Amino acid sequence: MKPLIGITPSAVRMGPSGKYGGFCDVMYSRAIEQAGGVPVALPLTCVRQTLNHFLSFCDGFLLSGGGDLCEASGAYGRRLTPSERKTLSAVDATRDEMEMRLVRGIAEGDIPVLGICRGVQVMNVALGGTLLADIPGHRDGTHGITWTRRLFNCRRVNSSHHQALDRIAPSLTVVARSGDGLVEAVVRPSARFCVGVQFHPERMAGCDGPFKKLVAAARARAAAR
Numbered sequence: 001m002k003p004l005i006g007i008t009p010s011a012v013r014m015g016p017s018g019k020y021g022g023f024c025d026v027m028y029s030r031a032i033e034q035a036g037g038v039p040v041a042l043p044l045t046c047v048r049q050t051l052n053h054f055l056s057f058c059d060g061f062l063l064s065g066g067g068d069l070c071e072a073s074g075a076y077g078r079r080l081t082p083s084e085r086k087t088l089s090a091v092d093a094t095r096d097e098m099e100m101r102l103v104r105g106i107a108e109g110d111i112p113v114l115g116i117c118r119g120v121q122v123m124n125v126a127l128g129g130t131l132l133a134d135i136p137g138h139r140d141g142t143h144g145i146t147w148t149r150r151l152f153n154c155r156r157v158n159s160s161h162h163q164a165l166d167r168i169a170p171s172l173t174v175v176a177r178s179g180d181g182l183v184e185a186v187v188r189p190s191a192r193f194c195v196g197v198q199f200h201p202e203r204m205a206g207c208d209g210p211f212k213k214l215v216a217a218a219r220a221r222a223a224a225r
């Protein structure tokens with residue numbers, strides 16, 4: 001059996017109809033398929049029973065990229081200034097709550113997880129860390145990274161974030177930074193596989209390592225159950 005990897009959705013509001021729901025970018029599901037897993041796009045919900053159900057039958061999780069965390073989530077550890085508040089985009093309180101609950105359940109169950117961009121941010125916040133609200137000038141393009149513990153074979157990464165990890169959650173360890181000192185990857189060393197990256201490996205040619213390792217860890221956990 002291939003391992004089942006739950007992917008958290010973006011919260012999307014569609015044009016004039018105002019329809020609202022979860023959206024899973026095909027780049028994420030394809031990356032999981034190519035790594036040998038079966039992706040399942042989770043519905044946008046913070047209902048505990050639903051989340052507990054997914055926590056019990058998924059073999060691993062991918063926390064996808066997307067909008068910023070709400071100020072009310074406590075992500076910034078302080079009140080934002082009006083100009084910082086203006087930089088927040090695509091916020092969604094349901095998604096925040098959903099992913100915070102999932103991250104805590106994932107940690108409790110030691111379920112393999114990969115957080116990408118927003119995903120590493122929500123992982124840090126759910127486990128007790130905070131975020132920098134806005135880093136002007138870091139958002140677009142590519143930049144080098146320096147690993148203190150090399151997890152994957154990439155030295156140059158893409159960048160499409162305007163926030164980054166500030167105070168690191170007690171259980172996480174920083175393993176890569178950009179030239180300007182921002183956190184680009186973390187691990188939870190006590191977990192079987194808990195990795196967060198600030199870049200987007202699903203959009204980088206030849207950077208399938210994070211997905212392969214997630215799927216391998218999920219397969220190993222499924223086999224041991």
Ligand SMILES: [Mn+2]
Pocket residue numbers: 138143158159160161178184198199
């Ligand atoms: Mn970056």
